Every structure is written in C-alpha cells, then in structure tokens.
Amino acid sequence: MKQDVTLLIDPLQFRHNIDIDGIEKPILIDMLRKMMVIRKAEEKIAQHVETGEIKCPCHLGIGQEAVGVAVGIAMRNTDRAFGAHRSHTHYLALNEDTYSLFAEVLGKFSGCSHGMGGSMHIIDNKNGFRGSVPIVGATIPIATGAGLAAKMDKTGDIAISYFGDGACEEGVLHESLNMASVMNLPVLYVCENNLFSSHLHIDLRQPSNTTARFADSHMIRNFTVDGNDVVGMYKLLLNEIGDMRNNSHPVYLEAFTYRWRGHVGHREDIDVGLKRGDELKLWKLRDPIQRLLNSMITEGIFTQDEFDQLSNSIQIKINNDWLLAESAAYPEKDFLLSTVYAKEL
Amino acid sequence: MSKKTTYADGILEGFEYLLKNHKEFFVIGQGLWSPWYVGSTMKDLDKKYGKERVIDCPVSELATTGATIGAAICGYRPLIVHPRVDFMLLAVDQIVTQAAKWRHMFGGNSSCPATFRAIINRAGEQGAQHSQSLHSWFAHIPGLKVVMPYSAKDARNLLISSVLSDDPVMFIEDRWLYEKEEEYTEIEIIDLNDVTPQRLQNGSDATVVGISYTSMLCEKVVQKFQNENVFCDMFDIRVLNPLNVDEIVKSVEKTGKLLVVDGDWASCGMAAEIITRVIEKIDLTKLKASPIRITLPDAPAPTSKILEEYYYITEFDIHTNIQKLVNSNL
Numbered sequence: 001m002k003q004d005v006t007l008l009i010d011p012l013q014f015r016h017n018i019d020i021d022g023i024e025k026p027i028l029i030d031m032l033r034k035m036m037v038i039r040k041a042e043e044k045i046a047q048h049v050e051t052g053e054i055k056c057p058c059h060l061g062i063g064q065e066a067v068g069v070a071v072g073i074a075m076r077n078t079d080r081a082f083g084a085h086r087s088h089t090h091y092l093a094l095n096e097d098t099y100s101l102f103a104e105v106l107g108k109f110s111g112c113s114h115g116m117g118g119s120m121h122i123i124d125n126k127n128g129f130r131g132s133v134p135i136v137g138a139t140i141p142i143a144t145g146a147g148l149a150a151k152m153d154k155t156g157d158i159a160i161s162y163f164g165d166g167a168c169e170e171g172v173l174h175e176s177l178n179m180a181s182v183m184n185l186p187v188l189y190v191c192e193n194n195l196f197s198s199h200l201h202i203d204l205r206q207p208s209n210t211t212a213r214f215a216d217s218h219m220i221r222n223f224t225v226d227g228n229d230v231v232g233m234y235k236l237l238l239n240e241i242g243d244m245r246n247n248s249h250p251v252y253l254e255a256f257t258y259r260w261r262g263h264v265g266h267r268e269d270i271d272v273g274l275k276r277g278d279e280l281k282l283w284k285l286r287d288p289i290q291r292l293l294n295s296m297i298t299e300g301i302f303t304q305d306e307f308d309q310l311s312n313s314i315q316i317k318i319n320n321d322w323l324l325a326e327s328a329a330y331p332e333k334d335f336l337l338s339t340v341y342a343k344e345l
Numbered sequence: 346m347s348k349k350t351t352y353a354d355g356i357l358e359g360f361e362y363l364l365k366n367h368k369e370f371f372v373i374g375q376g377l378w379s380p381w382y383v384g385s386t387m388k389d390l391d392k393k394y395g396k397e398r399v400i401d402c403p404v405s406e407l408a409t410t411g412a413t414i415g416a417a418i419c420g421y422r423p424l425i426v427h428p429r430v431d432f433m434l435l436a437v438d439q440i441v442t443q444a445a446k447w448r449h450m451f452g453g454n455s456s457c458p459a460t461f462r463a464i465i466n467r468a469g470e471q472g473a474q475h476s477q478s479l480h481s482w483f484a485h486i487p488g489l490k491v492v493m494p495y496s497a498k499d500a501r502n503l504l505i506s507s508v509l510s511d512d513p514v515m516f517i518e519d520r521w522l523y524e525k526e527e528e529y530t531e532i533e534i535i536d537l538n539d540v541t542p543q544r545l546q547n548g549s550d551a552t553v554v555g556i557s558y559t560s561m562l563c564e565k566v567v568q569k570f571q572n573e574n575v576f577c578d579m580f581d582i583r584v585l586n587p588l589n590v591d592e593i594v595k596s597v598e599k600t601g602k603l604l605v606v607d608g609d610w611a612s613c614g615m616a617a618e619i620i621t622r623v624i625e626k627i628d629l630t631k632l633k634a635s636p637i638r639i640t641l642p643d644a645p646a647p648t649s650k651i652l653e654e655y656y657y658i659t660e661f662d663i664h665t666n667i668q669k670l671v672n673s674n675l
Contacts, residue, residue, distance in 0.1 A: 077609030080419055114452025121450040129453055130418060131447070138443055141408040145415020145423075152397070152421070153373070160417070175408030183402060331452075339453040340487050343538050345587055 008256035011282035046266035056118035057156030061089035063260035066288035067094035070233035081160035082139035084133030102325035137170035147187035156245035166197025227255030374426030382428035391621035410436035417459035445488035476646035548576025601633030
C-alpha cells in the first residue's frame with residue numbers, strides 16, 4: 001500500500017470514516033481505549049507542564065496516538081521496540097500504565113526508570129519497549145542491532161524502530177537501512193512523519209516530503225500510509241510482521257500524521273518560538289480517535305454513551321494515578337552512584 | 346622448555362576462548378573475513394566459528410557500533426572491532442551517549458554489555474588521522490570502562506574479562522605490542538571489577554607508572570636502572586576507568602617520587618589524572634620531588650619520519666626523567 005503523499009499531507013483529506021471491516025470488536029475497543037488513555041495522559045502531563053510541576057522536557061504525542069497503538073497491538077512482547085523523544089504514545093500503547101509514566105516524568109523512584117530518565121528515557125522491557133532516548137536517530141542503529149539479535153535468536157521476533165521525519169536527516173538512518181537490507185534483518189522502521197522537526201517544516205529541510213524514498217534506495221519494502229487510521233495501519237502491519245517473522249527482512253512504514261502540541265511543552269499556539277498557522281485546526285478534523293469512534297458508531301458496534309463511560313473511567317484512573325505519582329518518593333541520594341555500573345564501586 | 350606467546354597470540358586465544366565457550370558472544374567489524382587490518386589477532390576465526398558469529402560488515406562505524414549496542418541490550422555479549430581508533434570516532438554518540446548511559450538513565454532496568462575493541466596503530470608516516478589513542482577521552486566518561494593491556498597475558502585475560510563484564514567496555518590495544526613475547530600462562534577468568542594496576546617492578550627510589558605500550562618502555566628503563574643500583578616501583582595501569590590508584594599512593598608514600606608516562610596528549614589526560622589522584626591522597630610531607638609526566642607534544646601526529654622520532658616517547662626520555670627524580674630531593 002502506497003498512498004499518494006500529496007493527499008496524505010493535505011489536512012482536508014482523510015477525514016472520512018475508516019474501514020474497520022474484518023476487525024473484531026474487542027480489538028477495535030482496545031484500539032479506542034489505548035488511544036484515549038494516551039490522549040488523556042498527555043493532556044494531564046500538559047496541564048502539569050504548564051503549572052511548572054513537571055520540569056523535564058515533555059514532547060507530547062497528542063494527535064499521533066494511532067501509530068503507536070497500531071504497532072503496539074500488532075507486535076508481541078518478545079519483540080523489541082525502541083523509541084525517541086516523543087515516545088509516551090509507544091509506551092502507553094503497550095502497557096496503558098499511566099502511573100509509571102507520571103511518576104517518571106516527576107522524577108520519582110516508582111517511575112519506569114526509577115526517576116532517572118524522565119519523559120525522554122522510558123522503558124518497559126516486560127512489554128517489549130526496550131528504551132527511548134532523545135538524541136535524534138540514536139535508537140535507529142540500536143533497533144537494527146536488536147533485529148540482528150532477533151535473527152540470531154531464531155525465534156521469529158522482530159525489532160521496531162520509531163523515529164520522526166527529522167531523524168531521516170541524520171546519516172545514521174542510511175547506515176542502518178543499508179545494514180538491515182544487506183543483512184536481511186527483521187526490523188520494522190516506523191517513521192512518524194508529522195511534517196515538522198522542532199520548528200521547521202519538511203519542505204524547508206528535504207527536497208521531498210516523503211522519507212520512504214530512502215527505503216526505496218536501500219531496496220527495503222516500504223509503505224506510505226495515513227498515520228491517523230489505526231485500523232488501516234494495523235491490518236497492514238499484521239500482514240507485514242507475519243512475513244518478517246517467517247522470512248527475516250526489514251520493512252519501512254512511513255505514517256503521515258500531525259502533532260497538536262508544540263515540539264516540546266504544552267502549548268498549541270506557539271511552537272518553539274514560532275506562531276502556528278491555521279493548519280492545526282484542519283488537522284484536528286483528521287483526529288484518529290474521532291474517526292475510529294465515528295466508524296464504530298456508524299457500524300453499530302459502539303455507542304456514544306459507551307464511549308462517554310469509557311472516557312470517564314479512563315479519566316478517573318488517570319486522575320488517581322497522577323495523585324499517587326505526586327505523593328510518591330524521590331530516589332535516595334545514593335541511587336545516583338549505584339546504577340552507573342552493574343556492580344556498585 | 347617453556348612455551349612462549351605474544352600479545353597478538355594472546356588476543357587470538359581470547360577470541361577462541363570466547364567463541365568456544367560463550368554462545369552469546371559474537372564479533373562484528375570491518376575486514377573480519379580478511380583480517381589483515383588486525384594482524385594475526387583474528388586469523389581464521391570466521392572459518393572456524395562461522396560467518397554468522399564472526400561478521401564482516403559495511404563501512405558504517407556508527408550503525409555497526411549502534412547495532413552492537415542493540416544486540417548487547419537484547420542479551421548478547423558482542424564485541425565490535427575498530428581497527429583504528431581514528432575511524433571509531435564516527436561512532437562516538439553510540440559509545441558515549443548511548444552505551445555508557447544506558448543502565449543509569451533507565452535506573453538500572455537495562456544494561457549494555459558491549460565491548461568496543463579499538464586499536465592504536467601509529468607511526469610509519471601515517472600521520473595525524475591514523476595515529477590517535479584518545480584513551481583519556483573515553484576514561485572521562487562515567488559508565489564506560491576503559492581497559493588497556495600491556496602484557497600478552499592481560500591482552501588475552503582482560504579481553505575475556507571485558508566481554509564478560511556486565512558494563513560497556515572500551516578495550517584499547519596497541520599494534521606496537523603485538524610482537525611482544527613472554528612465557529605462556531593458562532587462561533584465568535577474572536572479574537573486571539577486581540582488576541587494578543599491576544606492580545611489575547619493585548623498588549623504593551621512585552614510582553614509575555605506565556599505560557599499555559608506555560609500560561613496556563618504562564619496564565625496560567627501570568630494569569636498566571637496576572644495574573646501577575637504582576630500584577623503582579613500577580606499575581601498569583590496565584584499567585583506566587574506573588581508576589584505582591590505591592597501591593600507587595602507597596608506593597609514592599614510600600618513594601616520595603612519581604613519574605607517569607602516557608602515550609597521549611597532556612591536557613586533561615590520564616597522566617594528569619593519575620598525578621592528581623595521588624597528590625590528593627598522600628601525605629604531602631612525604632613528597633621528595635615534584636611529580637613528572639611524560640606525554641606526547643601537544644600537536645597532531647606528524648608524517649615525516651624525522652618529526653615522528655621527535656614526537657613519540659622514547660626510552661631515553663624516560664631514562665632522563667627517572668634520573669632527574671632520583672637526583673632531586675625537595
């Protein structure tokens with residue numbers, strides 16, 4: 001599936017219902033719930049970034065929920081996913097564990113990285129999320145090595161590398177794609193193309209607005225898709241990941257999407273010093289959550305009332321988790337030196 | 346008749362041991378299927394242990410180093426070979442900002458037991474970009490262990506210790522030591538955490554400290570002085586980070602004199618670090634002379650042979666400075 005990129009980047013397109021045919025109701029509800037958990041968790045974090053209670057830089061994924069959820073449901077917990085600076089979505093899609101994320105962004109010991117990582121270094125090995133870091137492109141070769149390890153394990157597991165369109169301007173992407181291609185490594189490269197790196201639009205950074213061209217040049221199977229269609233991506237991935245498990249090779253998925261908040265922080269109106277245009281308003285009409293919900297209501301498998309109930313129960317849990325995280329303990333001072341090496345000096 | 350071995354043999358034997366005994370070990374790097382870049386240290390390993398575990402790779406230092414780290418995070422104990430330190434610098438983000446911090450920034454919930462094998466391959470008119478060592482740079486980084494062997498025994502045993510360490514390790518060896526011959530000893534499995542500077546010579550006239558190749562120079566000079574009834578305590582550092590100077594401090598308290606010889610630049614270098622740590626810890630009244638460091642001149646490596654002779658540290662430089670220390674008394 002290679003959808004037309006001129007349509008994919010046009011916020012007036014893809015506002016219609018999505019095709020949910022053939023997907024069982026529990027999976028659709030799972031997708032809806034996960035996307036809602038992510039959105040509400042990110043909104044909670046945004047609120048406390050604004051009050052100053054959260055100090056660490058938070059790169060919010062509101063608007064981009066569908067990508068992590070589609071991948072998260074299509075993968076299994078023995079696969080190895082690696083994220084980047086904007087990875088709350090990838091993490092929550094796998095575990096919905098808002099408490100461990102809140103505690104982490106507050107620097108608390110009960111956070112997923114014991115308060116040593118904050119928003120930008122999160123991990124959940126048990127569910128297959130093997131770490132995220134904010135150096136742009138840094139986990140692309142690491143995920144490639146995880147793919148090499150998976151291939152050596154001969155268990156059919158795959159590696160997943162999440163990155164954005166900005167990371168495609170780093171040389172390491174090309175080194176990694178070349179290596180994965182020539183060594184037939186089972187790595188799923190997931191580029192969330194939200195059209196911006198920090199403040200700068202892709203048109204001002206690259207001669208083309210689609211990064212899948214790099215996969216073409218390394219002879220890697222690749223797809224350009226609507227990143228706000230969770231079901232469409234899920235169907236594609238089920239098929240592709242199945243093939244990767246049986247016949248080790250890389251795949252490159254470029255999912256076009258848009259972030260509703262700035263590059264970093266809580267604001268919608270101003271993004272790293274620049275005033276945002278009207279485009280955001282248009283992109284909000286391509287909301288991945290609303291489109292899935294509308295489709296489910298149209299098909300008669302979910303009602304607005306059920307959705308409101310789901311939404312309320314998620315909000316209650318998030319509010320509780322936040323309060324618990326606020327009252328949790330910080331790491332002890334001696335923890336600083338105790339984790340530098342495997343054995344404390 | 347006793348069996349002899351060389352530094353290069355030691356490394357090869359270390360690889361053989363790891364490939365034979367540790368399924369989770371593999372090695373990747375440029376040129377491994379035709380390993381003339383690394384002398385005889387990897388001869389025929391691909392033929393004996395297979396190209397799936399002895400992996401030649403594209404000319405991509407950054408991605409291959411990152412991939413080594415990724416495999417280490419996922420349960421392997423890989424080693425990447427960088428036949429020259431200089432080219433490895435293309436991969437510094439992965440070594441310094443990823444591997445060294447991986448455990449700490451996830452609060453101990455992950456680890457990265459990767460080994461980066463780097464080779465110093467200098468002189469021979471190779472010039473500025475084929476001659477660097479830079480071990481001090483790497484020793485600056487918390488979370489990254491730095492190992493530099495001098496003896497053939499250490500080259501083998503500490504290679505094994507580095508790979509079996511649960512931390513990322515920068516293992517730097519020196520081509521100038523490859524032919525160094527010594528008595529063969531059996532393999533010892535040593536926890537890298539237990540490796541400290543090794544005393545190679547005993548004496549109370551001065552304390553002399555070397556690192557890898559400079560330990561060879563120091564040992565030769567210290568042995569020559571013994572014919573003149575001058576006896577020095579001499580140490581080979583072995584593990585540069587985390588650095589343990591406890592025995593060196595005791596030695597300087599005895600001799601009152603310290604010479605550190607380091608085949609790298611002076612500024613912010615290992616020689617400065619060793620001297621500082623000793624000075625911080627000793628009773629200063631026991632110091633009988635200002636400590637001395639011998640390092641490379643603060644210039645990139647030259648190509649011209651004449652300048653190379655001036656650039657690199659010689660036994661004569663060490664001899665002169667030991668003599669100076671022995672003669673001086675504060």
